[in-house]
Amino acid sequence: MQKQSIIGLDKQELTELLTSWGQKTFHVKQIWQWIYFRGAKSFDEMTNLSKDLRQKLQENFTLSRPKIVAEQISKDKTHKWLLEFDDGERIEMVYIPESDRGAVCISTQVGCAMGCKFCHTGSQKLTRNLTAGEIVLQFMVARDTYGEWPSPTDETRYLSNIVVMGMGEPLQNEENVIKALNILSDGDGIAVSRRRITMSTCGIAPKICDVLEKTGVRLAVSLHASNDEIRNTLMPINKVYNIEQILKEAQKYQQKDGSRYITFEYLMLDGINDSTENAKELIELLKKHKIRATFNLIPFNPWPGCDFKPSTPQKVKAFADLLNKAGFAAPVRVARGQDILAACGQLKSAQK
Numbered sequence: 001m002q003k004q005s006i007i008g009l010d011k012q013e014l015t016e017l018l019t020s021w022g023q024k025t026f027h028v029k030q031i032w033q034w035i036y037f038r039g040a041k042s043f044d045e046m047t048n049l050s051k052d053l054r055q056k057l058q059e060n061f062t063l064s065r066p067k068i069v070a071e072q073i074s075k076d077k078t079h080k081w082l083l084e085f086d087d088g089e090r091i092e093m094v095y096i097p098e099s100d101r102g103a104v105c106i107s108t109q110v111g112c113a114m115g116c117k118f119c120h121t122g123s124q125k126l127t128r129n130l131t132a133g134e135i136v137l138q139f140m141v142a143r144d145t146y147g148e149w150p151s152p153t154d155e156t157r158y159l160s161n162i163v164v165m166g167m168g169e170p171l172q173n174e175e176n177v178i179k180a181l182n183i184l185s186d187g188d189g190i191a192v193s194r195r196r197i198t199m200s201t202c203g204i205a206p207k208i209c210d211v212l213e214k215t216g217v218r219l220a221v222s223l224h225a226s227n228d229e230i231r232n233t234l235m236p237i238n239k240v241y242n243i244e245q246i247l248k249e250a251q252k253y254q255q256k257d258g259s260r261y262i263t264f265e266y267l268m269l270d271g272i273n274d275s276t277e278n279a280k281e282l283i284e285l286l287k288k289h290k291i292r293a294t295f296n297l298i299p300f301n302p303w304p305g306c307d308f309k310p311s312t313p314q315k316v317k318a319f320a321d322l323l324n325k326a327g328f329a330a331p332v333r334v335a336r337g338q339d340i341l342a343a344c345g346q347l348k349s350a351q352k
């Protein structure tokens with residue numbers, strides 16, 4: 001029988017495991033630190049554990065990473081990995097570096113069932129959810145690659161942020177996503193601050209508040225339209241949870257924690273959602289719901305077989321200016337990793 005990965009067990013599960021083995025529970029913290037603070041790849045490294053305990057761990061679990069099937073680095077240093085898990089399923093993840101920090105964009109499902117028309121991943125049918133361990137392992141592979149496990153002499157961290165914006169809709173896999181985000185942000189281990197983790201959803205309205213309350217991470221909503229008529233044509237989920245329902249949940253989330261801003265992702269699609277009327281409609285909507293928000297205006301990244309075209313820079317600027325004047329920050333996101341299909345909405349792993 002194939003051994004289970006120990007990566008993805010939370011502290012509670014490790015405690016139960018050690019208790020069932022008749023071991024003292026103070027070992028949980030030691031094991032946790034070896035796995036998630038030091039990035040140990042073998043149980044033999046865990047020298048402050050007894051030989052017996054190490055052997056027992058070795059007999060029952062692995063610390064192995066997914067196989068790196070392919071890696072590409074774009075002209076702008078964006079790094080894309082194609083990873084394969086034990087059952088042969090593959091996903092992509094991306095590291096987007098800035099000068100002194102950077103974000104790792106992780107996936108939560110193999111494929112996606114949401115079918116957003118502008119998204120390359122959405123054209124790959126959903127195969128399965130990723131486990132909590134498989135979600136956490138993506139960030140661990142990035143740390144392995146960039147040598148960012150703690151060392152006594154170098155505490156620099158370039159992998160500073162996590163964005164849950166890769167393949168899949170996180171709120172369709174919420175149990176594993178909650179567990180994974182809590183492991184990634186745990187202060188005894190990987191310790192990425194919750195304020196540096198952003199989860200993006202296409203708008204599964206009833207689950208938004210619950211997941212954010214259980215993880216404390218930041219919220220981004222893929223909005224991409226200023227009214228339901230347009231959004232229905234771009235995102236089938238809008239027929240289930242429309243803009244009004246999403247904004248009501250967003251408002252609820254902000255009422256609980258007044259310091260939180262919401263990011264609205266807005267893909268600029270030529271002739272579809274990029275007019276000044278659309279911008280005005282958006283402003284009205286957010287003012288009506290009293291939502292404090294930032295927009296991320298995303299130039300559309302074409303992928304093979306899609307019909308959409310990016311808005312002209314003039315239209316993007318006019319759109320951003322209107323939002324800015326109304327008091328909403330609306331930076332235009334610089335497309336990263338376009339040449340290796342690593343930019344927003346371009347991920348797909350079906351090239352088996």
Ligand code: SF4
Binds near residue numbers: 112114122167168222
């Ligand atoms: S945008 Fe997100 S939710 Fe929509 S199809 Fe792509 S991966 Fe799925």
